[in-house]
Amino acid sequence: MVRLKDRYLLVNIIYTDVLPGQSRASVPDVLLYNQPTTGELRPQMLVKAIRGEVAALFGDCGSGAVDRSLQVKYLSPATSTFILRVSRAHYRLVWAALSFMNQVPVKNGRPCIFRVVRVSGTMRKIEEEAVRRAKLLILAAKDEMASKNGSSSSSADALGALLRSDSLASRTLAVRSGQDDSGLVCGYEDKDTSGDG
Amino acid sequence: MTTTSQHQHPTNRSPEAMDIDLPPSTFDKTKFIKTSKTRVLTTATLSHPPFSYAHLAVTQLPNDEKQQQPELELDALQVKSYLTSALRQFLGATGAAIPVDILLVKGQDAWVRVPREDLAAFAAAVTAFPGTSSDSGGTLLLQIKACGDWLGALIARASEGDVWTR
Numbered sequence: 588m589v590r591l592k593d594r595y596l597l598v599n600i601i602y603t604d605v606l607p608g609q610s611r612a613s614v615p616d617v618l619l620y621n622q623p624t625t626g627e628l629r630p631q632m633l634v635k636a637i638r639g640e641v642a643a644l645f646g647d648c649g650s651g652a653v654d655r656s657l658q659v660k661y662l663s664p665a666t667s668t669f670i671l672r673v674s675r676a677h678y679r680l681v682w683a684a685l686s687f688m689n690q691v692p693v694k695n696g697r698p699c700i701f702r703v704v705r706v707s708g709t710m711r712k713i714e715e716e717a718v719r720r721a722k723l724l725i726l727a728a729k730d731e732m733a734s735k736n737g738s739s740s741s742s743a744d745a746l747g748a749l750l751r752s753d754s755l756a757s758r759t760l761a762v763r764s765g766q767d768d769s770g771l772v773c774g775y776e777d778k779d780t781s782g783d784g
Numbered sequence: 785m786t787t788t789s790q791h792q793h794p795t796n797r798s799p800e801a802m803d804i805d806l807p808p809s810t811f812d813k814t815k816f817i818k819t820s821k822t823r824v825l826t827t828a829t830l831s832h833p834p835f836s837y838a839h840l841a842v843t844q845l846p847n848d849e850k851q852q853q854p855e856l857e858l859d860a861l862q863v864k865s866y867l868t869s870a871l872r873q874f875l876g877a878t879g880a881a882i883p884v885d886i887l888l889v890k891g892q893d894a895w896v897r898v899p900r901e902d903l904a905a906f907a908a909a910v911t912a913f914p915g916t917s918s919d920s921g922g923t924l925l926l927q928i929k930a931c932g933d934w935l936g937a938l939i940a941r942a943s944e945g946d947v948w949t950r
Contacts (some may be wrong), residue, residue, distance in 0.1 A: 608945070646876030 593656060595713045597705040599720075600624055600667035601754060603652045604698050615731035617746060621724060624667045630659035633669065633714040636692030648713035652677040660710065666721065670713055678706065723749045801817070835904035837887075838931035839911065839938050842866070842895045846921040856918065860886045863894045866926055875909035879909055893929070893942075900933065907931055 602622050634657060639646040673681045682736035684699040705716045728744035760772065802933040842858055863886055871879035882905070883898040898906045907928055930938045 642876065644876045644878055646872065646874045646879050647912070648874050648879075648905075648908075649876060 592675040592708065593672050594675050595660065595707050595710055596673065597679065597707075597713050597716055597720075598669050598671060599702045599704055600669075600691065601700040601702050602667075602697060603700055615728045615735070617724065617727045617731055617749070620665055624663055624664040624691060625693060626698075628662070628664055628691060630662050630669075630740065632692050633659050633662065633705050636688060637671075637681060637684055640688055641680055644684055644687060645680055646713075647719075649680050653680050657681065658767045668717060668720075670710075670717070675708070682706075722750065785793050792815065804858060813889070833900055833933050836931065836933050837896045837935045837938050838896050838898065838903070838907065838910075838930040840896060841927045842892050842894070843925050843927055844918055845915070845925060847921050847923075856892075856924075858889055858896075860889050863889055863896070865925070866913070866916065867896070869916065870926060871909045873914075874909035874912050875905055879905065882906060887904075889934075895935075895938075897935075903931060903933075904940045920928055 599621065602621075624629050624759040637657060638650060638654055645653075651672065656672065656677075658672045659669055660672050661668075671681065682703050683702060688701050690698050691750040699779050704720065705713060707713045707716070725747045727749055730745055830845070840863070844856060864884070867884055869879055871882055871884075875882075882898060882902045884906070887895040888896055889895075900937070902943045910926050911926055913926050915925045930941050932938055
């Protein structure tokens, strides 16, 4: 039997129109960037926006390659996270289209960034990654509040793990000094295993 | 039928051999290599030419059968605009960004150059182009007469028909 292989993309919505260190001192910056999304956002609007972007960037050929298999498997406005399913051969087209989208696809949507944080061949690994990132987000927020209140904590391990794209380091939360934000560029790719697809 | 001769040849000569036959060779060929008149000085393989070339033709489809179409004058800007709209429709913004160089526009034909890795996409886009409406009401279509990595071969192929008809 021929297996139809797909790729699952875990995508975060990052909000950019907040300046760090604003008067909202009670909220850590990392939570300002990862705000909840408006409840108007529905999976169909997201799919429509991505299809439109792929058609604009890659034309009839690209949209024909991507449209059949593009689906939003999970959307959580509260955590500003969604999971897309794309065919394995053409997931890079969708990733590129996400890079070009700059606002939430609702009416008068806020400007934002769509950041792909994980690509995997199985849904299970994506779900595990989503749960892990949620935990890291809480840790990073706590670290930031602790350092704001003056207590000297170690350098932001959880924040570095959230932003970093290197898998091993993010898994083990190794202590590093002078982390740079090169991890903002791309997510980490998992090849699909012979298990569930 | 053998006849007696001055030489006594080695015994491996067959009985049907005749005098006019050459005697069997006795020298060992592995020790002696015959020099040929051509010598290869150097070889070079061009594996990745940077550009590919295409020979396009613009044709006009009339709306109805009897309508006479005037010959359209083709220039480089028109060719560029047709190609851009074909690429944009088939391949979007990334297609319109393919760098196409127009080498020659002559009559109804045009010769263009694209990077080698884009030739397949370019050819598909030109073939899939649905055409634009022309001034006299017909449809203007693009047709690929030939495409390939070597411009010399394309030009020669285009003039093949002229050898026999003119």
